[in-house]
Amino acid sequence: MKQPIFLDNAATTRTDREVIEAMSPWLDENYGSPATLYTLGAQSKQAIEEARQQVGDLIGADSKDVYFTSGATESNNWAIKGVADAREEQGRHIITSVAEHHSILMPCKFLEKKGWEVTWLPVDGEGVVDPGSVASVIRDDTVLVTLAHANHEIGTIQPVADIARITRERGVAFHVNAAQGVGHVPLDVQELGCDLLSLSAHKFYGPKGAGALYARRGTRITPLIHGGAQEKKRRAGTQNVAGIVGLGKAAELARRNLEAEAKRLTGLRDYLMESIEGKFEDIRLNGHRTNRLPNNVNYSIEGIEGESIMLSLSYPTADDARPVYISTGSACVSGTLEPSHILLALGVPAELAHGSVRVTMSRETNREDIDYLVKALYEVTERLRSMSPVYKRGSKKCATGSAEGCDCEAAS
């Protein structure tokens, strides 16, 4: 098999060589439990505290406010259920949006079943939550607002700081799921003004199985995982020392190259969008054109299934072809035939939502990869469309998906 091109970095990323090297002794010789006082344990504890500092530095947080978890899904569950539990007597109302990740959506639905009220804010056609809408639905019994910093499917970045000014004024805890943004764009909890923030190592070249929840001092939150005294009694269980060291190292590495890499990827992203829009007919950009993650591109391609595109790119038939790995819908629900709830939330019609592809780049991605993708994607699209019983060329010519609208539809 020819070397694949991996363009599904919102799902996971290749662990950095330096991260693996940093982890290695903690998988091996340095196996002491950080809860113990002898040398072998004390050095594990010290390694964890260094990682805490590295993570704190990456997000502008006091490291004392960083708690290690098994990943962003756990962090999101903890933030939502933990604040709900701790503030239950103040009220049982939570605010989120209809376009969140399943690890936000499902804990909120769980709480709904338990009698909490959840307000599901709409997003606009580009996936943005209006801060004014947050202000208008906060009530006296609202205890938490939880929103993504950047959407995992369409890459749209939310006006977090604007929303934080509102929640702070109203005394409502504000949790930000920043799993997609941390390590990829500059992100500072002081500037954002949020009270809680989730992150995951494997989304920025760290290992799977390690993440963190930032919880600003004074934020009332009940543990999700009770037990021993680890993580200042807030998250029990022997820490995953190697994973945490890997997370710390990934944070350090990300911080070192953050702005330059974000700039490079933004250039590559815009080049990809230009290439696609110059070549394809009947497509729709999903998400905001500029206010989106530097590595994210998402299009709906009319008349065909995203799943078919993804599989055709992954398993090319030509001997000399390189597999290209992208995703369709959300990686977590791949394999289901439900259209993405996020695209539906943008107002994308179900049949078009089915034909969506997400391309998410990494620091390994270069211009040649993008050229290869565009060519392969075009060939696959042409082939699938030629077999499609539903596709009619020119039914939608506007490639911009812009909220401002355009007049090209009339020209078809």
Added chain:
Amino acid sequence: MKQPIFLDNAATTRTDREVIEAMSPWLDENYGSPATLYTLGAQSKQAIEEARQQVGDLIGADSKDVYFTSGATESNNWAIKGVADAREEQGRHIITSVAEHHSILMPCKFLEKKGWEVTWLPVDGEGVVDPGSVASVIRDDTVLVTLAHANHEIGTIQPVADIARITRERGVAFHVNAAQGVGHVPLDVQELGCDLLSLSAHKFYGPKGAGALYARRGTRITPLIHGGAQEKKRRAGTQNVAGIVGLGKAAELARRNLEAEAKRLTGLRDYLMESIEGKFEDIRLNGHRTNRLPNNVNYSIEGIEGESIMLSLSYPTADDARPVYISTGSACVSGTLEPSHILLALGVPAELAHGSVRVTMSRETNREDIDYLVKALYEVTERLRSMSPVYKRGSKKCATGSAEGCDCEAAS
């Protein structure tokens, strides 16, 4: 520093070389998310399913009933809170014992605060829960019994199968925290008859950050971590592939040598007990003399602090001395000055509980290590006792700690 002797294997174990090698590609080249359908993801999924089979084989479970978690603490929290939530309408009564691990104790206390009733069963002087006592406290509104298979401090093994017969007859879910036993003693969920069982990789030569919950088909349990469709929608979050592969490999290796190694360690344990009891005065064996984990020994040493013993052994002053790592009380609460709640539950007086040491061996442990430990422990004990303002030689001569009692105390 001379090569240390690690005798704190109930806290954690050295990861096996073969386990590290098995994990290595999954930290590195094979980084695909198991939720994705292309080759890179599909192979991660396949690796996880192999590990699930390996874990199932170790504990006699259908692999479909094995769910991966971040460790036994998460598994314990999930079992307790998950069953409590799923069966809430049937009743809000839980049964456990006073001598459980903090990851059982704290979730139970959490539920108590939420209005659940918890019956805290006593243990006898050797740490055993009487099955009859379980039968006598089960009520119509009891939904869960949760007990350790083997105590993490004193190694006492519970009559799990006897208790399971009772819970099954009464329609009560039975959760067993088997973190200490899995991989060390033969343990089969069909023979035990439990409905749920927790285990942790790093307790048997696997990596930290990976564990599992066995949940027999039909056991009603709400997820602790909601979100994506991973683990059949029961435990969300991108799986820690490398950790899970490591857990699977550790399970496979443990199974290969289980009985021979358990026998060898039992011999070594009995040799250690004979050596200590032949040499020391005024000590008390904690836990059952024979019905205990093959690798666990626990003594209270009168007149001195376990913490001082542990630190003296860990940081010896003589240049040619080897550090010996053991624990005092429970590793999870080391650093606190509270006497172990487990020793208190046995009826050990607080001052004696303070002077307890736990020695837990591994497959690396040999007779020379034991001889070295006994010599070093004796020297430290003599030195600390000579400085102790409270120790009076011969105040308690009985070394057996036997529940049957003896008449040697009168002889002092």
